Amino acid sequence: MLIVGNLKMYMNYNAVKELIDNFDEDVVLCPSALFIPYFLNHKYKVGVQDISMYDLGSHTGEISAKQAKEMGVNYAIVGHSERRKYNKETDEEINKKVIKGLEEGLNVILCIGENKGEDKEEVITKQLLNDLKNVTNFDNLIIAYEPIWCIGTGITPTNEQIETTISFIETKIQENFKKHVKVLYGGSVDKDNINVLKKVNNLSGFLIGKASTDYRQLKDIVASLRD
Ligand code: PGA
Numbered sequence: 001m002l003i004v005g006n007l008k009m010y011m012n013y014n015a016v017k018e019l020i021d022n023f024d025e026d027v028v029l030c031p032s033a034l035f036i037p038y039f040l041n042h043k044y045k046v047g048v049q050d051i052s053m054y055d056l057g058s059h060t061g062e063i064s065a066k067q068a069k070e071m072g073v074n075y076a077i078v079g080h081s082e083r084r085k086y087n088k089e090t091d092e093e094i095n096k097k098v099i100k101g102l103e104e105g106l107n108v109i110l111c112i113g114e115n116k117g118e119d120k121e122e123v124i125t126k127q128l129l130n131d132l133k134n135v136t137n138f139d140n141l142i143i144a145y146e147p148i149w150c151i152g153t154g155i156t157p158t159n160e161q162i163e164t165t166i167s168f169i170e171t172k173i174q175e176n177f178k179k180h181v182k183v184l185y186g187g188s189v190d191k192d193n194i195n196v197l198k199k200v201n202n203l204s205g206f207l208i209g210k211a212s213t214d215y216r217q218l219k220d221i222v223a224s225l226r227d
Helices: 013-022 033-039 065-070 081-086 091-103 120-131 159-177 215-226
Strands: 002-006 028-030 045-048 075-078 107-112 141-145 182-186 205-208
Touching: 002 075, 002 182, 002 215, 013 033, 013 215, 028 075, 033 045, 065 091, 075 091, 091 107, 091 120, 107 120, 120 159, 141 159, 159 182, 205 215
Parallel strands: 002 028, 002 205, 028 045, 045 075, 075 107, 107 141, 141 182, 182 205
Antiparallel strands: none
């Protein structure tokens, strides 16, 4: 099971230091880019929360896949719903980021998922087809199914709902790209619901936001999944 912590912009320096001093497990942690050097050379792997769709060049504030890779980063989250919403990222841009990340040898975690009231299958199909356009090598691609209505809300879908959606994603990828992908679930995963969520049969792991910023809780989650 792949466990990915999306630390978002939750942590200040002291919190980062505490996590680093007390946590060393085989997971992937995606901190604010500023703190990445502190996260290197531990048991966990390191990811960025976003990458530029461009190569090196005049792009103020951006981080390229090449730079991330050079620094020892192995993973990149791409197309997170918060970036789709607040940074107005389009599927076209996300597609370019996915391709850049894969080209540079990063493991790309593409986030997809519907909002409340939206047609889940329609949204997911559109995101998969547009975000993965012209992608041919799926070896380092991971999909994270993150229903927007579950992110930071304390609500999770039922295991049956997650299982059905993951099957749907796998079928769409098979139909359109003739490939197999790993699918993670993300949205309000914590130490209290992990024992239920881990029973979903077709899951390859979890993308964990808020709960991953509390290293004690993250340890509990890791322990439950390694059981
Ligand atoms: P959450 O966030 O676990 O805090 O709901 C998950 C995510 O946005 O990746």
